[in-house]
Amino acid sequence: MCPVSLPHSHDHGRCISDALSRAKALCEQKGVRLTPVRKRVLELIWNSHKPTGAYDLLPQLAEDGFNSAPPTVYRALDFLLELGLIHRITSFNAYIGCNHPEEAHPTGFFICRQCGNATELPNEQITGLISQLAEQLGVVIENSTHEITGICARCRQAS
Amino acid sequence: MCPVSLPHSHDHGRCISDALSRAKALCEQKGVRLTPVRKRVLELIWNSHKPTGAYDLLPQLAEDGFNSAPPTVYRALDFLLELGLIHRITSFNAYIGCNHPEEAHPTGFFICRQCGNATELPNEQITGLISQLAEQLGVVIENSTHEITGICARCRQAS
DNA sequence: CGTAGAATTGCTACATTATAACCTAAGGTT
DNA sequence: AACCTTAGGTTATAATGTAGCAATTCTACG
Numbered sequence: 251m252c253p254v255s256l257p258h259s260h261d262h263g264r265c266i267s268d269a270l271s272r273a274k275a276l277c278e279q280k281g282v283r284l285t286p287v288r289k290r291v292l293e294l295i296w297n298s299h300k301p302t303g304a305y306d307l308l309p310q311l312a313e314d315g316f317n318s319a320p321p322t323v324y325r326a327l328d329f330l331l332e333l334g335l336i337h338r339i340t341s342f343n344a345y346i347g348c349n350h351p352e353e354a355h356p357t358g359f360f361i362c363r364q365c366g367n368a369t370e371l372p373n374e375q376i377t378g379l380i381s382q383l384a385e386q387l388g389v390v391i392e393n394s395t396h397e398i399t400g401i402c403a404r405c406r407q408a409s
Numbered sequence: 410m411c412p413v414s415l416p417h418s419h420d421h422g423r424c425i426s427d428a429l430s431r432a433k434a435l436c437e438q439k440g441v442r443l444t445p446v447r448k449r450v451l452e453l454i455w456n457s458h459k460p461t462g463a464y465d466l467l468p469q470l471a472e473d474g475f476n477s478a479p480p481t482v483y484r485a486l487d488f489l490l491e492l493g494l495i496h497r498i499t500s501f502n503a504y505i506g507c508n509h510p511e512e513a514h515p516t517g518f519f520i521c522r523q524c525g526n527a528t529e530l531p532n533e534q535i536t537g538l539i540s541q542l543a544e545q546l547g548v549v550i551e552n553s554t555h556e557i558t559g560i561c562a563r564c565r566q567a568s
Numbered sequence: 569c570g571t572a573g574a575a576t577t578g579c580t581a582c583a584t585t586a587t588a589a590c591c592t593a594a595g596g597t598t
Numbered sequence: 599a600a601c602c603t604t605a606g607g608t609t610a611t612a613a614t615g616t617a618g619c620a621a622t623t624c625t626a627c628g
Contacts, residue, residue, distance in 0.1 A: 283575080283576085283624085285576070285577090287576090287577080303613085303614080304613095304614070304615075305613070305614070305615095317577070317578055317579085319578070319579065319580085320614080320615065320616085321577085321578080321579080321615090321616075321617090322577070322578075322579095324614095324615065324616075325576080325577080340499045340500045340556075341499045341554055343613080343614060343615090360542070360546060360548060362548075363551065369546075371542060372542075372545070375538060375541060375542060375545075376538075379534060379535075379538050379555075380557060382534060383519070383530060383531075383534060383557065384559075386531070386534075387519060387528075387561075387562065388561075388562035388565070389519060389521075389557075389559050389560060389561050389562055389565070390559045390560040390565060391557055391558075391559040392522065392558055392559040392560070393557070393558045393559070394555070394556065394557040394558070395500055395554070395555070395556050395557075396538075396553070396554070396555050397499075397553065397554050398539060398542065398548075398550055398552070398553040398554075399550075399551055399552045399553070400543075400548050400549045400550040400551040400552070401548060401549040401551070402546075402547075402548050403546065403547035403548055406547070406548070406549060442595090442604080442605080444605070444606085446605090446606075447605095462584090462585080463585070463586080464584070464585070464586095476606070476607060476608085478607070478608065478609085479585080479586065479587080480586090480587075480588090480606085480607080480608085481606070481607075483585095483586065483587075484605080484606075488605095502584080502585060502586095
């Protein structure tokens with residue numbers, strides 16, 4: 251399960267290295283290649299818990315001597331999205347790492363207006379909602395995005 | 410309440426004229442002006458129950474002799490969004506009319522991949538979800554978007 | 569090995585969506 | 599009329615995302 255609220259302070263280096271090893275494992279399992287660009291993009295996205303825009307990645311890749319034209323980034327993003335290693339936050343045109351790429355799951359995010367951090371919403375609620383809706387409306391659901399903004403618990407207390 | 414599923418065939422002229430009179434009433438009530446461009450944009454959006462892109466409106470406005478540069482359309486859209494007369498579907502970069510602009514409400518949409526129609530999700534479910542999440546996460550929710558895609562009941566039966 | 573085929577990346581150009589900035593016009597008020 | 603506020607016109611540009619094709623790297627198989 252994804253954390254629903256970030257601990258005030260956490261070992262973020264650990265966050266990143268965990269994400270990278272999960273990614274490596276998943277790629278091996280699926281027989282696909284976590285190439286340097288792909289790995290670096292994932293790492294950059296995991297640099298924070300704030301959604302990162304595609305064009306924010308370009309200069310950072312350039313610094314590392316990678317090619318830095320939009321297609322490079324978007325290809326890497328597409329690859330990572332496909333594997334579930336990252337999610338796209340459509341209302342921000344931005345991307346964020348996922349903690350549990352192994353299990354397929356409908357995605358939802360809470361994004362704090364103050365600190366900018368995004369946390370994944372608990373699966374149960376989202377799953378509950380969409381299965382309820384599917385039955386009630388008689389529809390077949392293929393995809394769903396849920397993006398909630400506001401003030402997170404920590405920022406609320408800090409103010 | 411918004412219809413959750415479109416009747417197979419409905420008097421769509423009525424849809425449009427209802428929307429326009431609601432808009433007129435709301436504008437009078439709020440003391441703002443439903444100018445020709447704004448009215449025409451609203452009408453164009455209500456031409457179907459499919460989300461309409463901003464740039465789709467430009468040539469249609471041009472046909473009617475209106476100015477047709479992006480700012481014109483976006484200003485009209487912003488005005489209509491502000492009043493709740495339309496909603497934005499972020500995952501499609503598109504806009505759609507709202508049946509009940511009077512009452513504030515969190516918005517959610519189901520969009521059919523097949524026929525393209527978008528229908529507003531029942532308020533109760535969305536409201537239920539976000540109030541549950543707000544309490545559980547200890548957050549203050551300011552905004553939420555819920556966009557579900559799949560196959561609607563009618564298209565499912567037709568296939 | 570070595571070579572064919574597939575996957576990946578480099579690169580240029582371009583498409584789509586949205587906004588900034590500044591000026592003109594229209595409508596409402598005294 | 600003089601003034602003020604709101605709305606619209608116009609040009610340019612920002613931000614996000616893709617198409618298409620050539621060059622390279624990897625992989626599998628003989």
